[in-house]
Amino acid sequence: MINLARQIFDWEKGLHFPRDWAAAYAVVFDTTEMRLFGDLPDSATRDVESAGTVNVKTRPEDGDDAVRRRTLLELLTAMSAGLVVPAATMDAVFADVENAVGGPGPDLDVAEWEHTAWEYAQSLWVWPVGSMVHRLASDLMSLGAALKTGPERERKDLLRVSAQLSVFLATEFEDLGRPTEAGRAYRVALRAAEDVGDRHLADWVRGGMAARAVCERRPRHVVDALARDVMANAGGVPGVGQLKVLSAHARSCALHGDGAGAERSLRALSTALEKAPAEVTTDKVSAWGWPEANLRFHEGLVYGVLGDPKRATDAVEHSLSLAAREKAGGRLNSELVRALALVQDREVTEGLDHAVSLAGTLPSSSLRRLIVGEILKALPDDRARALPAARELAALPTSS
Numbered sequence: 001m002i003n004l005a006r007q008i009f010d011w012e013k014g015l016h017f018p019r020d021w022a023a024a025y026a027v028v029f030d031t032t033e034m035r036l037f038g039d040l041p042d043s044a045t046r047d048v049e050s051a052g053t054v055n056v057k058t059r060p061e062d063g064d065d066a067v068r069r070r071t072l073l074e075l076l077t078a079m080s081a082g083l084v085v086p087a088a089t090m091d092a093v094f095a096d097v098e099n100a101v102g103g104p105g106p107d108l109d110v111a112e113w114e115h116t117a118w119e120y121a122q123s124l125w126v127w128p129v130g131s132m133v134h135r136l137a138s139d140l141m142s143l144g145a146a147l148k149t150g151p152e153r154e155r156k157d158l159l160r161v162s163a164q165l166s167v168f169l170a171t172e173f174e175d176l177g178r179p180t181e182a183g184r185a186y187r188v189a190l191r192a193a194e195d196v197g198d199r200h201l202a203d204w205v206r207g208g209m210a211a212r213a214v215c216e217r218r219p220r221h222v223v224d225a226l227a228r229d230v231m232a233n234a235g236g237v238p239g240v241g242q243l244k245v246l247s248a249h250a251r252s253c254a255l256h257g258d259g260a261g262a263e264r265s266l267r268a269l270s271t272a273l274e275k276a277p278a279e280v281t282t283d284k285v286s287a288w289g290w291p292e293a294n295l296r297f298h299e300g301l302v303y304g305v306l307g308d309p310k311r312a313t314d315a316v317e318h319s320l321s322l323a324a325r326e327k328a329g330g331r332l333n334s335e336l337v338r339a340l341a342l343v344q345d346r347e348v349t350e351g352l353d354h355a356v357s358l359a360g361t362l363p364s365s366s367l368r369r370l371i372v373g374e375i376l377k378a379l380p381d382d383r384a385r386a387l388p389a390a391r392e393l394a395a396l397p398t399s400s
Contacts, residue, residue: 110154110157110158110161113143113157113158113161114157114161116139116161116165117161117164117165117168120132120136120164120165120168120287121164121168121286121287121288122285122286124168124171124286124287125285125286125287125327125329125330126285126326126327126328128329128362128363129172129175129176129329129362129363129364129365130172130175130176130363132168132172133169133172133173133176136165136168136169136172137169139165140162140165140166140169143158143161143162143165144162146158147159147162156196156197159192159193159195159196160192160193160196160198160201162188162189162192163188163189163190163192163193163196163198163201163205164189164201166185166186166188166189166192167185167186167189167204167205167208167287168287169185170182170183170185170186170189170208170212171208171287173185174212174215174366175363175364175365175366177364177366177369179212179216182212183212186205186208186209186212189205189208190202190205190206190209193205199233200239200240200241201241202241203230203233203239203240203241203242203245204239204240204241204244204288205241206226206229206230206241206245207226207230207240207241207242207243207244207245207248208244209226210223210226210227210230210244210245210248210249210252211244211247211248211367212366213226213248213252214248214251214252214255214370215366215367215369215370216366217255217370220252220253220256223248223249223252224249224252226245226248227245227246227248227249230242230245231245231246234272237275237276237277238272238273238275238276239276239280240276240280240288240289240290242272243269243272243273243276243280243290243294244290246265246268246269246272247265247269247294247295247298249261249265250262250265250266250269250298250302251298251301251302251305253265253302254301254302254305254306255305259306262302262306266298266299266302269295269298270295273290273292273295276290284322284323284324284327285324285326285327291322292322293319293320293322293323293324293330294319296315296316296318296319296322297315297316297319297323297330297333297334297337299311299312299315299319300312300313300314300315300316300319300334300337300338300341301337301340301371303315303341304337304340304341304344304374305340305374307344307378308344309341309342309344309345310341310345312337312338312340312341312344313338313341316334316335316337316338316341319334320334320335328362329362329365329368332358332361332362332368333365333367333368333371335354335358336355336358336359336368336371336372336375337371338354339351339352339354339355339358339375340355340371340374340375340378342354343375343378343379344378346380348379348380348384348387349387349389351375352375352387352389352390352393353389355372355375355389355393356389356392356393356396359372359393359396360396360397363397364397372393372396375393376390376393376394
């Protein structure tokens with residue numbers, strides 16, 4: 001499946017005819033092969049059921065590589081077209097992992113899968129939003145298929161990797177504005193982590209779920225419940241999950257106007273960071289690290305939302321002085337918080353111009369959408385909202 005994305009691009013450029021995939025394109029676009037491609041060679045015809053479904057005989061459980069490629073194509077094509085991914089296609093991506101919980105394990109080179117997860121962890125906050133989703137979906141399907149057979153001694157290690165890859169895929173889905181698919185991926189990840197019995201991994205998953213809930217502006221009790229679940233087992237050395245859930249809880253409190261609650265969570269976050277192991281706090285790049293730059297960013301965002309521009313700006317400056325250069329998206333988020341602080345400080349034109357100059361430079365993400373939404377919300381009156389820069393910011397994909 002490594003070259004599948006390249007094949008798709010060549011088909012869509014018209015360089016090759018998708019002989020074995022014409023039916024899948026028709027399913028995804030809810031049309032006919034004739035309408036898409038005209039007269040087709042006999043070899044291109046396929047048995048296709050109604051749009052938005054995956055044929056029962058083409059589910060990954062059948063173990064047919066061609067079938068898996070078709071399922072993956074349905075996912076990639078639907079996403080490229082901006083369509084809702086059919087539920088049956090998402091079922092196909094995660095079915096084998098889900099079925100493996102309580103079932104036999106894989107006969108695979110665990111070290112290779114662990115290295116794959118490590119590579120994704122190094123790339124998640126460095127690569128552009130959405131750039132890994134195709135590879136992640138492909139690898140998860142391969143891993144899910146492998147989980148169906150193999151020695152029990154390797155099952156937990158592979159389920160642990162499946163939880164990690166599912167969180168990375170969930171993050172990509174969330175940033176691409178696909179909350180349904182993100183929620184499914186997080187649920188699969190949490191179930192796998194809990195089945196393995198890895199509390200730190202489960203907390204890491206819950207931390208991601210809490211961050212997602214904040215960006216989706218879900219009711220406060222959703223984040224509160226996730227925070228309670230993590231903090232109830234918070235004895236010993238804090239892990240990344242605890243840091244993630246505390247930062248999410250601080251943001252949730254701020255968004256709901258609870259300044260005292262936000263301050264308490266920030267203090268708890270600072271204390272936990274001081275106790276966290278060095279491998280967590282010194283890792284400035286990967287998804288398994290949580291350095292001081294993250295703390296300062298979240299302080300800036302919280303104070304910006306609460307309307308304290310001086311403290312927000314100071315925290316942002318501190319964050320930028322510590323943040324890794326490779327994390328362009330994270331640095332952009334900090335600059336957007338600076339724009340929020342400017343607007344809160346009644347420097348409306350400067351803040352809007354700063355936000356507009358930045359917002360279109362990188363793809364949208366769930367956190368950027370939240371910050372831009374707060375900038376627009378902070379505009380003091382209708383006259384400010386009518387400014388050209390305000391209208392331009394509201395029209396950008398980052399605010400949708």
